[in-house]
Amino acid sequence: MRKIEDKRDKNRTFKKDSSFLKxxxxxxxxxxxxxxxxxxxxxxxxxxxxxxxxxxxxxVFYATGNEGEVAVKIYRLTSGTFKAMDPYILKDPRFSNIRHSRKDIVFAWTQKEAQNLLRIRKAGVRAPRPIVNDRNVLVMEFMGKDKIPFPLLKDTPLDDADAQNLFDQIIEGMRRLYVRAHLVHSDLSEYNILVDVEKMEAVIIDVGQAVTLDHPNVREFMARDIENILRFFKKYGIKEDKKIISDRVKER
Ligand code: ATP
Ligand code: MN
Structure with missing residues (x-):
């Protein structure tokens, strides 16, 4: 890594011997x-x-930019399992007129993730602020401090009180997503929630697959999200009923 002071020197951001290019x-x-x-x-x-x-x-890379610390999420165009994206994006009315080549799906997916982040934040749920997106690259707020990303929920040591607090935040977050943003995350689990341990706050990430409520599979996606969260928090003594939580998420 190397600091760039001289504007004419910009390309050294990625200079040949940098760890990034190597x-x-x-x-x-x-x-x-x-x-x-x-x-x-x-x-x-x-x-x-x-x-x-x-x-x-x-x-996902750590980087710094004019806005400070950022996370750069780069969807690969050349490898991966983009078939997995089809059920989420092909039936999303917001993307009904995209061409269905692999590249187009990836670009639409990146765009959708940035749009979803904005919608989620507007609904009052903590998530990274999207800074810029273009084609397959999304630059967003870095969720962490001094180069260290916040830990995933699955890697965060919690006592029962922390767990209850985070559980309540996550269910309230799902409710705001549903009622205010009209979105269902659709890949919610301890792998896509970070924990700001200092504030004991949940941060929702990885929202490319989040769908609007008019998506034909939205009920199934929401049931799965709720099951994942209930499964994770069971070990902290939180035992809630799926149906009751589902009703709570839909409550206006
Ligand atoms: P996919 O597998 O669907 O391509 P992914 O799971 O690789 O997505 P994310 O979950 O969005 O992608 O990000 C991967 C990891 O990168 C996260 O688990 C988290 O640790 C880190 N990360 C993502 N976004 C941020 C961010 N804004 N700030 C800090 N760390 C982040
Ligand atoms: Mn993820």
Whole structure:
């Protein structure tokens, strides 16, 4: 990593011997690298940091930009399981007129994730603020402090009182999502919730697959989200009924 002071020196954000290019030269295609250069030239990224996560479809990197610490989520165009995206996006009325090539689905998916983040935040649920998105790259607020991302819920040590507090926040978050944003997360679990341990606050992430309430499978997606949350919190002595929670999530 290297700080960039001189504007003419911008390309060194990704200088040849940087850990970013070394580790990733085989991962990203040329158009994606060019897009990252463009975002660097616009100041959204001034220094690319290390990898936070390598998922099935996307890589997430730490970076700094004009807005401070950011997370850069890069959906891979060349590998992954994008068939898995079809049931979420093909029936979403907001994306009914996209062409269905793999690239188009990835671009629409990235766009949808940025839109969903905005909607979720407007509904009063804590989630990363989207800063810029273009094609397969989403730059968003870094949820963490001093280069350290907040831990996943699944990796956060909790006493029973913390667990109850987070459980209540998550159910209230689902309710706001449903009632105010008209969205269901559809991949909610201890893997897509971060915990700001200092404030003991839940942060919702990974919202590319969140669907609007007019999606034909919305009931099934919501039931699954609730089951995941109930399963996770069972070990902290939280035993609630699926139906009661489902009613609570829909309560206006
Ligand atoms: P997919 O597998 O569907 O491509 P993913 O699971 O790889 O998605 P995310 O869940 O969005 O993608 O992110 C992967 C990991 O990166 C998260 O578990 C989290 O640790 C980290 N992360 C994601 N977004 C942020 C953020 N805004 N700030 C800090 N860390 C983040
Ligand atoms: Mn995830």
């Amino acid at each position: 580790a990733e030269e085989n991962v990203f295609d040329v158009p994606t690298l060019k897009l990252l250069y463009t975002l660097a030239n616009k100041g959204y990224i001034t220094e690319m940091g290390g990898s936070i996560s390598t998922g099935k479809e996307a890589n």
